[in-house]
Amino acid sequence: MDIGWYLTVSAIVFCIGAGGVMVRRSPLVILLCLELMLNAANLDLIAFSRMWGNGDGQIFAIIVMVVAACEVCIGLGLVVAMFRRRLPIDVDEMRELHG
Amino acid sequence: MAAVFFFIAGIGAIAGAIGVATVRNPFYAVLALVSHLLSLAALFLLLRAEFIAAAQVVVYAGAVMVLYVFVVAYVGSQDEPVRPVGGPGLRLASIVFAVLIAVELLIAVLGSGLKGIDGRGAPYEAGFGSPAAIGELLLTRFLFPFEAASFLLLMAAVGAVVLARRRGGLEGGEDEVLRAIPTRLPKGAGSIAEGVGDINPTGDIGRPAIGATTGGDGKEEGGW
DSSP states (O other): OOHHHHHHHHHHHHHHHHHHHHHOOOHHHHHHHHHHHHHHHHHHHHHHHHHHTOTHHHHHHHHHHHHHHHHHHHHHHHHHHHHHTTOOSOTTTOOTTOO | OHHHHHHHHHHHHHHHHHHHHHOSSHHHHHHHHHHHHHHHHHHHHHTTOHHHHHHIIIIIIIIIHHHHHHHHHHHOOOOOOSOOSSHHHHHHHHHHHHHHHHHHHHHHHHSSOOSGGGSOOSOOOTTTTSHHHHHHHHHTTTHHHHHHHHHHHHHHHHHHHHHHSOOTTSSSSTTHHHHTSOSSOOTTTTSHHHHTTOSOTTTTTSSOOTTOBSTTSOOBOOOO
């Protein structure tokens, strides 16, 4: 398959993730949609790595996976902290930091 | 044959992504993300990235998703309320915005006419994407990013513990029980004199006993 097909799939998945981040309100689901966007970027990186026959893109994808794991860790810690304080699990209700 | 596998995995990935973004129950969204990640691992295999595909299945679809499932089970997989906060116009606008990004990206990818993305990529060399090749790159050329990634993981773990730990003395249900216990103890409490009844000998006649409360208001009347 041509590399362009992989880029197409990646673009579609990225936009589904972006739309999910904008539409959904539960922070858990927003984190899941962020994972979608990161994974779309991973697919791009690996497709370009295949295109050049060079392993650097795959290293980049591994680093992206590490960053995604850290983001999940902190994000889920925040969700658990919100739940402990009996705050609503809804990003639209958390508006105390609005400018 | 590769085309068949590509379309199966690609459609699976897109369907899983749509499931994540649209399913109301967070638990089913996590399951949709697992199927999406498995399809993506198949795409990685088609791109000759065997190690990344294995890491994707084991670390991502395995470990990270188990973390998600634990948190969803802890928080309770409550469905989102139907009431839209920003109004239906905002929701529609965001969907339109996402579709516009998709159209723009597809025009950029498919209409670019770049020769590189029209081919199947560089000729395959034996060992490309294998664990040995990835490990050699990680430990020679990309040693600093590798160490920085390990430090980042350590910081994230410590941060998550700090964020989600149980704080003492905050508002909350479980700490109320501890507050009912009197913190100021009378002199001699816990000594032998208390054991033989020397501290408050008239406990049951006149004043109430040490630390006793009258009613449920928590006001302490006994003592010394």
